[in-house]
Amino acid sequence: xxxxxxxxxxxxxxxxxxQDFVRRVEDFHGAAAxxxxxxxxxxxxxxxxxxxxxxxxxxxxxxxxCLPDAIQxxxxxxxxNGWLRVLDLGRFALSLYDKYSGDGIRVFLxxxxxxxxxxxxxxxxxxxxxQEQDLDVLLGEIHTAASQVCGVMPVRLKPGxxxxxxxxxxxxxxxxxxxxxxxxxxxxxxxxxxxPYR
Amino acid sequence: xxxxxxxxxxxxxxxxxxQDFVRRVEDFHGAAAxxxxxxxxxxxxxxxxxxxxxxxxxxxxxxxxCLPDAIQxxxxxxxxNGWLRVLDLGRFALSLYDKYSGDGIRVFLxxxxxxxxxxxxxxxxxxxxxQEQDLDVLLGEIHTAASQVCGVMPVRLKPGxxxxxxxxxxxxxxxxxxxxxxxxxxxxxxxxxxxPYR
Numbered sequence: 001x002x003x004x005x006x007x008x009x010x011x012x013x014x015x016x017x018x019q020d021f022v023r024r025v026e027d028f029h030g031a032a033a034x035x036x037x038x039x040x041x042x043x044x045x046x047x048x049x050x051x052x053x054x055x056x057x058x059x060x061x062x063x064x065x066c067l068p069d070a071i072q073x074x075x076x077x078x079x080x081n082g083w084l085r086v087l088d089l090g091r092f093a094l095s096l097y098d099k100y101s102g103d104g105i106r107v108f109l110x111x112x113x114x115x116x117x118x119x120x121x122x123x124x125x126x127x128x129x130x131q132e133q134d135l136d137v138l139l140g141e142i143h144t145a146a147s148q149v150c151g152v153m154p155v156r157l158k159p160g161x162x163x164x165x166x167x168x169x170x171x172x173x174x175x176x177x178x179x180x181x182x183x184x185x186x187x188x189x190x191x192x193x194x195x196p197y198r
Numbered sequence: 199x200x201x202x203x204x205x206x207x208x209x210x211x212x213x214x215x216x217q218d219f220v221r222r223v224e225d226f227h228g229a230a231a232x233x234x235x236x237x238x239x240x241x242x243x244x245x246x247x248x249x250x251x252x253x254x255x256x257x258x259x260x261x262x263x264c265l266p267d268a269i270q271x272x273x274x275x276x277x278x279n280g281w282l283r284v285l286d287l288g289r290f291a292l293s294l295y296d297k298y299s300g301d302g303i304r305v306f307l308x309x310x311x312x313x314x315x316x317x318x319x320x321x322x323x324x325x326x327x328x329q330e331q332d333l334d335v336l337l338g339e340i341h342t343a344a345s346q347v348c349g350v351m352p353v354r355l356k357p358g359x360x361x362x363x364x365x366x367x368x369x370x371x372x373x374x375x376x377x378x379x380x381x382x383x384x385x386x387x388x389x390x391x392x393x394p395y396r
Contacts, residue, residue: 028270029279036278060394069278072226072270079277079284080234080267081227086277087394089387090379091371095395106395111370111377125368125377161394170323172309173289179309179322181288189287196258196285196359197293197304 013040014047014074018143024073034123034135035066038142038149039094042067042107043074045147046096049105057104059084060157062093092124095155102157110151117145211242212272216341222271232321232333233264236340236347237292240265240305241272243345244294247303255302257282258355260291290322293353300355308349315343 013021025036050057059077061068064086068079071094077083083099097104114121119141122128169182175191185192211219223234248255257275259266262284266277269292275281281297295302312319317339320326369380373389383390 029276030274033279039278062388064277065280066278069276072276072278076228078227078267078270079262080237080264080270081231082263087392089392090382091374091376091386091388093376102396108376110375112375156396157394158396176289177308177310178289178291178306184288188289190260190289194285194287196355198300198354198356 013044016074021073025069028073029066029069032139033066034120034138034142035092036070036073037139038109038120039067039070040074041142041146042094042109042150043070043096045150045152046094046105046107047075049107049152050096051103056099057083057096058099060095060097061086062089062091062095062108064088065092067092067094095157097155097157099162102159102162104155104157106153106155107147108151108153109149113149113151117141117149120145120149211238212245214272219271223267226271227264227267230337231264232318232336232340233290234268234271235337236307236318237265237268238272239340239344240292240307240348241268241294243348243350244292244303244305245273247305247350248294249301254297255281255294256297258293258295259284260287260289260293260306262286263290265290265292293355295353295355297360300357300360302353302355303350304353305345305348305350307347311347311349315339315347318343318347 011017016024021040022032022037025040026032029036059071059075061071061084068084068086071084072078075096079086091108093106093108095104095106109124114124119133119138123133123138170179171182172178173180173188173191175187178188180188209215214222219238220230220235223238224230227234257269257273259269259282266282266284269282270276273294277284289306291304291306293302293304307322312322317331317336321331321336367380368377370376371378371386371389373385376386378386
């Protein structure tokens with residue numbers, strides 16, 4: 001990572017020192033991927049715009065690439081606890097929202113703001129092959145840019161999206177003899193044709 | 199957590215001491231949820247059955263509840279790095295598989311093996327309200343049972359499931375002015391009607 005004055009002043013993401021966050025990303029994600037590091041600044045921006053009263057929030061990632069890991073590392077929301085949902089709309093954007101009202105904050109990478117950050121633009125739009133890009137220079141620019149390349153807007157989730165699926169009990173599948181949610185029908189979804197296995 | 203002789207002998211999950219794993223679960227997931235702790239033993243069982251030659255593997259969780267977090271904490275596979283996929287089939291099962299050949303190992307909770315572990319059975323099938331179950335006793339039984347309540351089988355993923363989506367470049371959406379995968383069409387999926395926002 002390159003150092004620069006801006007980075008030194010901007011000391012933390014969600015109260016986590018930047019270097020600690022980058023180490024967490026390396027441990028969890030496997031490498032200090034630009035998308036997760038930039039995602040950290042996006043989560044931080046969203047947090048700073050959340051109403052002070054909003055304590056119980058859920059998270060939505062509009063892409064399955066990188067961003068979900070920044071959310072999982074910096075918020076209480078994970079895939080397994082159900083507070084993070086991934087809806088792969090292909091947009092590099094996330095929302096944090098009140099789990100009851102659906103009111104929240106959406107942060108997105110704004111292409112209109114990338115012209116002064118050409119390393120980020122080149123990486124994000126894959127304008128050059130990965131191996132021709134200098135990762136350290138790119139990460140340095142991400143730390144310099146931080147949330148300057150992002151937009152932020154209030155959002156309200158649709159009610160249908162807030163509703164939790166109630167499983168209505170479990171059954172043993174006559175096909176695989178495993179347990180499945182009774183609401184799925186007479187057999188589990190895998191035995192009903194959705195199996196990923198040969 | 200209750201201590202018992204079996205637990206003391208079974209000292210680690212995927213080379214991580216049990217107490218350390220439980221602490222990681224508490225930090226990441228928010229609590230030592232039974233499903234994540236049991237999931238840890240399932241990941242461990244899958245690992246022990248992987249061929250020694252299998253170094254680059256992907257993971258699949260057949261439920262979005264709890265199990266994905268055990269996988270993310272114990273393997274290199276996360277949602278954000280793309281090595282973990284969640285296919286919510288409603289079965290408490292996971293697979294680790296070679297990302298090229300699709301050959302792998304599937305571990306599942308086997309209902310037929312729960313009759314000697316009544317606390318786990320009561321929790322898993324929600325036979326009693328959560329508040330009537332003793333979490334410490336349940337966790338103790340999970341540590342005692344470990345992978346005894348699981349089945350293991352070889353699997354081969356369908357080729358279509360292995361293929362990665364190639365995005366074929368990006369476009370700016372005429373609706374939201376954000377970047378999206380060109381393969382998604384003339385506008386991004388959100389502007390094409392799949393938005394979760396009001």
